[in-house]
Amino acid sequence: MHLTFRQLQVFEAVARHLNYTRAAEELFMTQPAVSGHMRQMEEIAGLPLIEQVGKRLFLTEAGEEVQKAALEMINRAEDLEMRLADLVGMVRGRLGLAVTTTAKYFAPHLLGAFSRRYPEVDVRLEVSNRETVLERLAANRDELAIMGRVPQGMGVTGTAFMPNPLVVVAPPDHPLAGASRIAPERFAEETFLLREPGSGTRLAMEQFFADRGLSLKGGMELGSNETIKQGVMAGLGLSVLSLHTLRLERATGKVAVLDVNGFPLQRHWYAVHLKEKRLSVVADNFLAFLAEEGAGLIEPVVFGEAGSEPKEQR
Structure with a gap:
């Protein structure tokens, strides 16, 4: 089997979105070009990787295996790129971050400040409910997650960074x-x-x-x-x-x-990641950024005397 790295990138995008148009937009390709890559991959694999039921696309069993391998290879390539950049004193690459819906009220402020410090980092932010965020983390679709409670029994570790x-x-x-x-x-x-x-x-x-x-x-x-x-x-x-x-x-x-x-x-708010995962240079820098400045970037809140409204500190 001779699959190219570009084909794996295309397949990963299609498998993640289960939509050819959205995958093409993300990859800055035409939809026919994406479809062509997918046909070539199925010919090489000798098995269907995607099936259509009605108007929806689904991964076949073979497609799920290819998705896992594609994601692993893409992550390894991105990690290599980031570590090479780190050797020359740069922080560059991609950060996959998932946040629970409550965290969406402050996460953009954190990411804005982080991006200003590290303009070469491309951040991919996913906002969803807690269950979906945990599913994405367990499947290694995101490197870090921000949530209000560290889950027990799923092999993750969390770092508190803000009340x-x-x-x-x-x-x-x-x-x-x-x-x-x-x-x-x-x-x-x-x-x-x-x-x-x-x-x-x-x-x-x-x-x-x-x-x-x-x-x-x-x-x-x-x-x-x-x-x-x-x-x-x-x-x-x-x-x-x-x-x-x-x-x-x-x-x-x-x-x-x-x-x-x-x-x-x-x-507290926690930054959570898989305990056994070797974090990328970008993720390590994001955790350090949260520890140093995360809480200070969001206007702190103090509470008044009993019976009074909580007052924001100015």
């Missing part, structure tokens, strides 16, 4: 808005809007109730922070969210942060 306070949000006209030192028992009488199972915010919220022997009265289950904020503003229930997601809503008075005993829940 992530979780607060209780309510509509501004809620009876508890402005109240001081609200007891958890009173708080538990309310209906809550929840993220999907497995969400780090939801897990922290469930743990808060379980630690106090309280039941969580769940209402709607919503799949994004934005939808939850809209539900809170509409009076559908209370929720627990990262303070980093609420800058605009607090500034415009659309939501109130409640003073509940035990809150804010003090958590």
Whole structure:
């Protein structure tokens, strides 16, 4: 079998997108050229690598094997390029970074500062829910991930780099808005809007109730922070969210942060990677960048006296 490196690049893009047009756009190729590479690869392999069912494309079993090999070879080639650049005092290459949806509120600021320091680095950012981010990390599709809790039992390690306070949000006209030192028992009488199972915010919220022997009265289950904020503003229930997601809503008075005993829940943001993975030069530099400057690039938050709104430090 004599496959070229370019053919493996084309196949990896098609396998990742399962869409010829999007793969062609990413590779700056025409769609017929991408299709031609795929036909040549199937002729060399002697097996179909992609099959079409209706309008959707799927990898065959052979295609899945080729995808794994292609990804491994591309990663090794990129790592070689980065290490050679490092030998001449440069940081150059690609960083594959996945972040949970809550982290999208600050991740672009971090990446902007990192890119200004290392303009030769090409960052590929993927934003998704926690479950998908973990799947991508386990499959080695991204080198690093940013999330609010390090998963247990999947061979990863995490480095904390920034506080992530979780607060209780309510509509501004809620009876508890402005109240001081609200007891958890009173708080538990309310209906809550929840993220999907497995969400780090939801897990922290469930743990808060379980630690106090309280039941969580769940209402709607919503799949994004934005939808939850809209539900809170509409009076559908209370929720627990990262303070980093609420800058605009607090500034415009659309939501109130409640003073509940035990809150804010003090958590951290973590940069996570596979424990056994040898990180690239770019990933090593990104981790060092987060450790040195990550927290300082996001405006810190301090909390006022009991009964007052959390105040941003100026």
